[in-house]
Structures are given as C-alpha cells and as structure tokens.
Amino acid sequence: MSTAGVVGPQAAEPAARAAATAQVRRLLGVGGFVVAAAALVALHDPHAPGSYGFCPLHAVTGLWCPACGGLRATYDLAHLHLAAAWGENALWVVAAPFVVVGWLLALARRARGLPARPVPVWAQVAGLVVVVAFGVLRNVPAFSWLAP
DSSP states (O other): OOTTTTHHHHHHHHHHHHHHHHHHHHHHHHHHHHHHHHHHHHSSSSTSSSSSSOHHHHHHHOOOOOTHHHHHHHHHHHHHHHHHHHOOOOHHHHHHHHHHHEEEEEEHHHHHHHHOOOHHHHHHHHHHHHHHHHHHHTTSSGGGGOOO
C-alpha cells in the first residue's frame, strides 16, 4: 500500500503556517490601506464644501444616511476634536474604537496561528439594528442633534 497521497502532520504544519502568514499579510495590508486613507482625510479637510463629493441619498432626498458626516468625523478624530467628531457622526465615534480593537484581535489571533473567530450572528444583527435605528433617528426632528 502506498502512502504517497497521505498528508501527515509534518506536511500539514507548514501549509497551515503559510496560510496563517498569508492572512496576517492581508490583515496588515487592510490596516495599511485604512491608515493611508485616514491620513489622506486628516490632511485634506472634508469640511470644505465639495472636497470629497457628496452623499447621493442626501442630495436626492435630503435625508441623512448613517454614514453622513463620517469623513468629517474621521478628520475631527484625527485632530483629536472629539466633540466636533461627535457632532458630525456620533455612531462612527462610538464604532471606530470597536473596529480598531476587532482588527487588532484578529491580527493577534492570526499571528499566533489561531483561526479567525467569526462575528456572532447576534452581534451582526445588533449592529445592523443600531445602524438602521441611527439612520432613522437622525432624520426625526426630535433627534435632530444626531444629524451632521
């Protein structure tokens, strides 16, 4: 009987290590892209009218989407103007630290060779509910303080 097609632990270990290294590189690439994009926003003030374009939903309907004010909030966060960032997009000010911590945790797990941990379904649903509720509430006159 031939064992040529059987993959033993010795062959599987380098393959697993290579896959983990590739995932770490992808995560670092995503992180580098996000840092570069944040640096661009930090260097080019989005408060100037027309500097980054416009929100199509707001242009057509006059409604604020959940992301409206996100670039201005990112600019203000990069310059440590927390109150101004909160006034532009409170949801992004709250969510940004969770995004960064989630990325760091994923990077740490992959760097140690552990599998990625998926986001639980309940957290995905809760996140969607929060984003939709924020988008609706910031267009209700009683919650106009949520609008940018």
